[in-house]
Amino acid sequence: MSSVKLDTLIIGGGIAGLWILDRQVERGRSAGLLEAQSLGEGQSISAQGILHGGTKYSLSGLVPTGAREVSAMPKRWTESLTGTRSPNLSGARVRTPECHLWRTDSVRSIVGMVGAKVGLAVTPTVIEPENRPAVLRSCPGDVALLPEQVIEMPSVLETLRSMHEDRLVHGTVGAISKDRSDGYEVTATTSDGASLIIHTSRIVLAAGRGNEALLAMIQGRNPSRITRPDMQLRPLHMGMVRGPEDALPELNGHCVDGGQTRVTITSSTAEDGSRVWQLGGRLAEDGCSRSEDDQRRESKACLDAVLPDFDSKSPALEWATYRIDRAELKTRRWARPDGAFVSASEDIITVWPTKMVLAPNAAEKVDALICPNAEDQDVQSLPFRGHPTPDVARPPWETARWS
Numbered sequence: 001m002s003s004v005k006l007d008t009l010i011i012g013g014g015i016a017g018l019w020i021l022d023r024q025v026e027r028g029r030s031a032g033l034l035e036a037q038s039l040g041e042g043q044s045i046s047a048q049g050i051l052h053g054g055t056k057y058s059l060s061g062l063v064p065t066g067a068r069e070v071s072a073m074p075k076r077w078t079e080s081l082t083g084t085r086s087p088n089l090s091g092a093r094v095r096t097p098e099c100h101l102w103r104t105d106s107v108r109s110i111v112g113m114v115g116a117k118v119g120l121a122v123t124p125t126v127i128e129p130e131n132r133p134a135v136l137r138s139c140p141g142d143v144a145l146l147p148e149q150v151i152e153m154p155s156v157l158e159t160l161r162s163m164h165e166d167r168l169v170h171g172t173v174g175a176i177s178k179d180r181s182d183g184y185e186v187t188a189t190t191s192d193g194a195s196l197i198i199h200t201s202r203i204v205l206a207a208g209r210g211n212e213a214l215l216a217m218i219q220g221r222n223p224s225r226i227t228r229p230d231m232q233l234r235p236l237h238m239g240m241v242r243g244p245e246d247a248l249p250e251l252n253g254h255c256v257d258g259g260q261t262r263v264t265i266t267s268s269t270a271e272d273g274s275r276v277w278q279l280g281g282r283l284a285e286d287g288c289s290r291s292e293d294d295q296r297r298e299s300k301a302c303l304d305a306v307l308p309d310f311d312s313k314s315p316a317l318e319w320a321t322y323r324i325d326r327a328e329l330k331t332r333r334w335a336r337p338d339g340a341f342v343s344a345s346e347d348i349i350t351v352w353p354t355k356m357v358l359a360p361n362a363a364e365k366v367d368a369l370i371c372p373n374a375e376d377q378d379v380q381s382l383p384f385r386g387h388p389t390p391d392v393a394r395p396p397w398e399t400a401r402w403s
């Protein structure tokens, strides 16, 4: 059995955990991250990768507090994506620097576009009809460009993984208890079957939906001392279509209908070279009660309605769906939380970033909770060197059932 000692143990290696790890290392702390499955398994690898700047909120005309936090994020991500600020994500792929925004021809959707124009840090610019991509040529009304970047999530996770390889360990938590020095002792089993004891001054729970079970495990040992934030799940049933590039052109953007995004389309390239569209927005929210077959049919019908120039009946296309729950802080009446949630009880910090784009904000909030002089001297800077390292999760289009 081996043991390591560090300042901060992060449990869960999605975008939040990895960004927090990088921030802690940048601050000179000994930090390590334990991942039970693959990095980003669950939400981060399934995300569409849009670096929202708040326009989505403004579509409804309501600008919650969280929208202000979001509005600072595109600039923050650009600093990392251009390598001018840590984490250096210049090795990650940006799918597109901007998204398209268009509407269906209902009266309500015109109101939606007006709502978008009163937006926040990023505002749409209407493009001339001759500059529209072919697939949006016959769309009624305006087509606009929105300076929202779309990033390739697998490459972002891989860049963070390779940067911090010796600080990552692949394993499962068996028990968490207080140790004699008033820190925590975490008993884990690594993926090669070895036992590992981790002594840490604090624990950051960044395990997405896994936070609930981890909090229950910790509270079981310290019932009176730990306050446990409650979690809620927000389900999605996403659509996907894949095919050759001539049948499925590159497209990233939102079709607006009333105060909502009727569908959000993002493009990726699969391992076999085919193009994939992920279909989110209201299509995915309303799709939770549909069967897979019904959601495939609804995806086709939705694209027929919002993209008059797209041939959804092309035999070159295949269709699939995937279900995924977003994990977030429980709110009254199931409202969407405002911004990233970070809270501490003793030295247990719980994080739900709410959106991938808010990961830098979550990392700053975690940092603000840590006393600058609270570090132990006798800690390891590369705590998990020589232990098994987690891989990056496979994106949903590589594991889906296509037909």
Ligand SMILES: Cc1cc2nc3c(=O)[nH]c(=O)nc-3n(C[C@H](O)[C@H](O)[C@H](O)COP(=O)(O)OP(=O)(O)OC[C@H]3O[C@@H](n4cnc5c(N)ncnc54)[C@H](O)[C@@H]3O)c2cc1C
Pocket: 011, 012, 013, 014, 015, 016, 017, 034, 035, 036, 037, 038, 039, 040, 041, 042, 043, 044, 045, 046, 047, 048, 049, 050, 051, 052, 171, 172, 173, 206, 207, 208, 209, 210, 211, 214, 236, 238, 280, 324, 325, 326, 351, 352, 353, 354, 355, 356, 357, 358
């Ligand atoms: C379909 C979809 C599309 C989205 N699109 C966008 C978008 O375009 N833009 C945007 O900003 N946001 C988007 N989001 C939201 C975004 O994906 C999430 O807010 C974000 O990825 C959450 O990251 P996380 O690190 O908290 O959680 P996760 O990505 O879920 O990571 C949690 C990690 O913890 C690990 N884990 C779980 N339990 C344990 C345990 N007991 N021990 C160790 N490890 C554990 C998991 O394996 C996983 O790797 C989208 C979400 C979904 C579902």
